[in-house]
Amino acid sequence: MNKLAWLLAALFLAIAPHLTHMPLWVGPLCLVLGAWRFSVERRHARLPNKWLLLLLAATATAGVFSHYLTVFGRDAGVALLVVMIAFKLMEMKSLRDTMVVIFLSYFLVITGFLYSQSIPTALYLLLVVLITTVSMIGYSDVKDGLAAQPRLRLAGVLLVQAVPLMLVLFVLFPRVGPLWGLPKDAHTGMTGLSDSMSPGAISQLISSEAVAFRVDFDGPPPQRGGRYWRGPVLWDFDGRTWSTHRPLDDAPAQFTPQSAALHYTVTLEAHDQRWLFALELPVTLPPGSRAGSDFQILAQAPVRQRLRYSLASHTQYRFGLELGEKERQRALRLPAGGNVRSIELARSWRDTLKSPHAIVNQALAMFRDDTFFYTLNPPLLGQQAVDDFLFNTRRGFCEHYASSFVFLMRAAGVPARVVTGYQGGEINPLGDYLIVRQSDAHAWAEVWLAQQGWVRVDPTAAVSPARIESGIAAALPNTELPFALAQLDPTWLKRARLSWDLLNNNWNQWVLGYGQERQSRFLSRFHAMLASWQGMAVAMVTSVAALLLLIALWMLWHAPQRGKDPVRAAYLTFCSRLAHRGIARLPQEGPADFALRAMRLRPDLAAQIDLITQLYISLRYGGQRGDAGELKRAVRRFRP
Amino acid sequence: MAGLAQRLAGWSVSRPLRPVSFLKQLLRPAQEVAPVTLTQRRIYILPTRHGLVFALLLLAMLLGAINYANSMGFVLTFLLGSLAVVSILHTWRNLAQLTVSVGKRTPVFVGQEARFEICLGNTNNIPRYAIGLSVEKGSGEFTDVAPHQSACLVFSLPARQRGLLQAPSFTLFSTFPLGLFRAWSHLNLEMNCLVYPRPAPESLPLPVSEAQAGQGLRTGVGHEDFSGLRTYHSGDSLRHVAWKAVAREQGMLTKQFSGEARQEVWLDWGALPGMTAEARLSRLTRWVLDADAANQHYGLRLPGRVLAPETGTEHRRQCLEALALYGR
Numbered sequence: 001m002n003k004l005a006w007l008l009a010a011l012f013l014a015i016a017p018h019l020t021h022m023p024l025w026v027g028p029l030c031l032v033l034g035a036w037r038f039s040v041e042r043r044h045a046r047l048p049n050k051w052l053l054l055l056l057a058a059t060a061t062a063g064v065f066s067h068y069l070t071v072f073g074r075d076a077g078v079a080l081l082v083v084m085i086a087f088k089l090m091e092m093k094s095l096r097d098t099m100v101v102i103f104l105s106y107f108l109v110i111t112g113f114l115y116s117q118s119i120p121t122a123l124y125l126l127l128v129v130l131i132t133t134v135s136m137i138g139y140s141d142v143k144d145g146l147a148a149q150p151r152l153r154l155a156g157v158l159l160v161q162a163v164p165l166m167l168v169l170f171v172l173f174p175r176v177g178p179l180w181g182l183p184k185d186a187h188t189g190m191t192g193l194s195d196s197m198s199p200g201a202i203s204q205l206i207s208s209e210a211v212a213f214r215v216d217f218d219g220p221p222p223q224r225g226g227r228y229w230r231g232p233v234l235w236d237f238d239g240r241t242w243s244t245h246r247p248l249d250d251a252p253a254q255f256t257p258q259s260a261a262l263h264y265t266v267t268l269e270a271h272d273q274r275w276l277f278a279l280e281l282p283v284t285l286p287p288g289s290r291a292g293s294d295f296q297i298l299a300q301a302p303v304r305q306r307l308r309y310s311l312a313s314h315t316q317y318r319f320g321l322e323l324g325e326k327e328r329q330r331a332l333r334l335p336a337g338g339n340v341r342s343i344e345l346a347r348s349w350r351d352t353l354k355s356p357h358a359i360v361n362q363a364l365a366m367f368r369d370d371t372f373f374y375t376l377n378p379p380l381l382g383q384q385a386v387d388d389f390l391f392n393t394r395r396g397f398c399e400h401y402a403s404s405f406v407f408l409m410r411a412a413g414v415p416a417r418v419v420t421g422y423q424g425g426e427i428n429p430l431g432d433y434l435i436v437r438q439s440d441a442h443a444w445a446e447v448w449l450a451q452q453g454w455v456r457v458d459p460t461a462a463v464s465p466a467r468i469e470s471g472i473a474a475a476l477p478n479t480e481l482p483f484a485l486a487q488l489d490p491t492w493l494k495r496a497r498l499s500w501d502l503l504n505n506n507w508n509q510w511v512l513g514y515g516q517e518r519q520s521r522f523l524s525r526f527h528a529m530l531a532s533w534q535g536m537a538v539a540m541v542t543s544v545a546a547l548l549l550l551i552a553l554w555m556l557w558h559a560p561q562r563g564k565d566p567v568r569a570a571y572l573t574f575c576s577r578l579a580h581r582g583i584a585r586l587p588q589e590g591p592a593d594f595a596l597r598a599m600r601l602r603p604d605l606a607a608q609i610d611l612i613t614q615l616y617i618s619l620r621y622g623g624q625r626g627d628a629g630e631l632k633r634a635v636r637r638f639r640p
Numbered sequence: 641m642a643g644l645a646q647r648l649a650g651w652s653v654s655r656p657l658r659p660v661s662f663l664k665q666l667l668r669p670a671q672e673v674a675p676v677t678l679t680q681r682r683i684y685i686l687p688t689r690h691g692l693v694f695a696l697l698l699l700a701m702l703l704g705a706i707n708y709a710n711s712m713g714f715v716l717t718f719l720l721g722s723l724a725v726v727s728i729l730h731t732w733r734n735l736a737q738l739t740v741s742v743g744k745r746t747p748v749f750v751g752q753e754a755r756f757e758i759c760l761g762n763t764n765n766i767p768r769y770a771i772g773l774s775v776e777k778g779s780g781e782f783t784d785v786a787p788h789q790s791a792c793l794v795f796s797l798p799a800r801q802r803g804l805l806q807a808p809s810f811t812l813f814s815t816f817p818l819g820l821f822r823a824w825s826h827l828n829l830e831m832n833c834l835v836y837p838r839p840a841p842e843s844l845p846l847p848v849s850e851a852q853a854g855q856g857l858r859t860g861v862g863h864e865d866f867s868g869l870r871t872y873h874s875g876d877s878l879r880h881v882a883w884k885a886v887a888r889e890q891g892m893l894t895k896q897f898s899g900e901a902r903q904e905v906w907l908d909w910g911a912l913p914g915m916t917a918e919a920r921l922s923r924l925t926r927w928v929l930d931a932d933a934a935n936q937h938y939g940l941r942l943p944g945r946v947l948a949p950e951t952g953t954e955h956r957r958q959c960l961e962a963l964a965l966y967g968r
Binding site for chain 1: 674675677687689690692693694697698701703704705706707708709710711712713714715716717718719721723725726727729734739741742759761762763764767769770782783784788789790792812815816817818819883886887893895941954
């Protein structure tokens with residue numbers, strides 16, 4: 001009864017976090033079946049008919065299938081597991097069935113980690129493990145000798161003793177790569193820049209406080225205005241959306257650094273896309289990645305786990321002095337038809353102004369001096385998106401400015417392209433690293449000028465210099481900001497937020513990011529032998545054995561104390577000596593009865609037994625506060 | 641090893657060789673005299689069936705963690721694995737250092753169930769939970785044992801033959817706290833139960849002694865008047881032990897009382913001609929019970945053993961014991 005309550009509680013807690021990504025009916029179904037099982041136990045009623053259960057379970061399986069259109073993969077698999085556990089409760093009879101349910105409860109915990117591995121999730125799921133363990137103890141404690149609290153304590157002691165072993169295994173168990181392919185839905189729900197940019201694409205990201213990546217600089221970080229993190233480079237425009245149909249596959253262009261190199265390490269959150277971010281412009285590439293002449297860095301496979309890479313970049317540079325013919329054509333191509341007014345405007349600039357440089361300045365001056373607004377909530381644009389923005393609405397976010405600027409440049413005959421990525425980021429002074437969030441997403445432009453090569457131009461800076469110099473929160477009025485970004489933060493709140501990020505960063509680096517590479521790097525610091533898996537295996541077995549020995553010794557020495565009462569201690573010693581001779585005190589036996597039985601069994605000791613018992617009884621129950629010395633001496637002499 | 645060789649040698653002489661029972665006999669622990677303390681060398685530990693299933697689950701979880709490169713998956717798998725390993729120590733300690741002794745044994749008649757009481761003494765401060773006792777394959781009873789206390793477990797066995805019934809070997813085990821491992825100790829204690837012959841079913845009148853029917857005797861010992869003290873002999877009623885003298889460290893003394901004269905009956909093996917030995921014992925057993933119920937003075941005469949007329953439970957016990965052990 002009590003055991004069942006603990007088991008149901010464990011299951012309920014294990015299932016609860018999954019309810020958000022399962023069909024709505026699963027939660028109520030679990031509750032109903034759990035309550036049903038509980039009442040069956042309480043009223044000693046019979047379990048429901050097997051055929052009825054089978055029918056219901058089949059219906060529920062069909063329900064899961066119709067929701068996901070599969071029963072494989074992460075989401076459908078977990079939903080099916082939850083439904084099956086709920087039905088298993090209704091036919092749980094033997095100890096074997098119960099153990100299966102307990103084991104499945106542990107298994108639910110690991111599925112929880114497929115969705116989130118954050119610190120709060122880990123703490124919560126540890127609680128679920130604790131409660132599941134309590135229910136497991138309940139089913140082994142057949143005489144119900146332990147109340148709820150001692151059971152909880154015993155489960156706690158077992159887990160605490162298991163932790164050192166777990167740490168050793170975690171550190172030393174050799175990590176290998178994935179063994180087989182993962183289901184398609186294993187990595188959904190990641191946010192990040194997409195491979196295309198249409199109006200509104202980036203402003204959606206702005207409301208997300210999620211971390212895109214964190215950066216450790218070897219020296220001082222560059223100024224905020226110089227922190228452009230290059231991501232996808234977009235070449236092709238269809239009148240509304242920028243994208244790259246075919247990434248450039250030539251080698252990265254040589255460039256001439258014009259400032260000192262900055263060395264830094266990026267820890268990129270998984271975003272399920274191939275591109276990697278680097279400070280403009282990197283001289284080295286992360287291992288296993290490649291880049292075209294437009295410096296868009298691509299990993300071999302989509303980034304599905306947190307990735308760490310070290311780079312060196314120069315923030316001042318000159319690159320792409322030679323522009324190939326194919327590239328020039330691509331950088332000038334415009335969709336046929338549409339946006340006539342913008343094209344006319346650009347052509348008038350080309351005809352009146354002498355150099356491409358002047359055309360760029362003319363466009364920036366227009367954004368700066370005419371009535372353009374920087375806003376997160378721009379009005380919707382019509383079919384002729386560029387015309388509509390430049391001549392009607394004039395309210396937009398960075399993607400609007402970058403998009404229309406590149407359009408104007410191409411129409412005026414200046415090769416140009418859109419670059420997306422992140423701009424800025426927040427320094428965490430506590431850990432001395434840079435946090436770049438999704439809200440730092442940004443889009444800018446690059447134009448090609450003779451003798452200068454590709455030059456970065458950020459039209460947003462012309463409209464709203466504050467966006468570049470102080471960040472998004474300073475550039476927008478408070479009313480427009482998403483709640484998370486609002487400048488309500490008092491200092492302590494900001495500090496708390498930064499401390500929390502520091503903790504998360506360490507958690508990510510050392511716990512979640514403890515993979516093959518970090519493991520061998522970390523272990524080889526201690527001993528070269530530990531870099532191989534054989535070395536790790538030997539160290540693992542040895543330290544597990546040593547730890548077990550320590551725990552065993554601790555358990556032997558740390559038996560609960562006898563208490564300070566000398567009278568009781570002396571009497572217990574007496575009882576134990578008799579017990580060693582096969583005369584143990586029965587639970588229901590008082591001292592007098594026990595003495596009588598002992599004297600009968602060992603008449604030769606009767607006198608001593610009688611004396612000790614009399615002394616004990618008079619000290620314990622006699623009312624007078626006697627001297628325990630005589631009892632102690634009598635017990636010391638007592639050697640049966 | 642020497643013991644094993646001896647047993648082997650003894651076996652080949654005494655009995656024909658049958659492989660299965662031969663092996664069983666070999667593996668059977670040598671008989672011991674209680675009390676026995678369960679030291680670490682006596683305790684074995686292996687995973688239960690649930691433990692094996694749990695190991696499979698952990699393997700599946702480990703593969704999942706490797707494949708998804710899920711760090712917390714590794715943490716959980718290793719935590720649960722360590723939990724199981726740590727539980728080995730707890731299960732083992734739950735059984736270790738218990739003192740096993742033999743409890744009360746009440747003699748029974750053939751056809752009844754002989755009950756053996758095994759008492760577990762806990763001589764240290766750790767409470768023990770869910771200790772089970774099983775004989776052969778049957779799963780037995782469970783008990784908890786509080787610190788510095790003892791608790792008894794009982795198993796019974798049909799008594800088919802008169803005489804001393806040797807208790808079979810038995811197993812003390814525990815799967816506490818997680819049920820993933822089973823610690824056990826196999827014991828073969830020198831422990832027997834006296835089985836009296838089956839009393840003859842029909843009640844015949846008690847035989848009347850040929851000589852002194854109705855004649856009083858001045859038998860010395862009775863219950864009425866205190867007549868003095870003598871040294872204690874094993875078998876004396878405990879109610880007659882002079883405990884005050886014991887407390888004064890004068891040793892065990894028995895109080896003696898003088899009794900009144902009584903009519904006496906002789907239950908005589910020789911008076912039952914033409915019956916088999918077992919039938920005679922059965923008959924005599926019935927008479928002992930009847931005479932005792934009637935509170936009569938009765939004596940028992942068996943070939944080679946004579947018990948003088950007497951009454952009381954102790955006398956009854958002695959008579960029944962003589963009948964049970966006759967010829968054994």
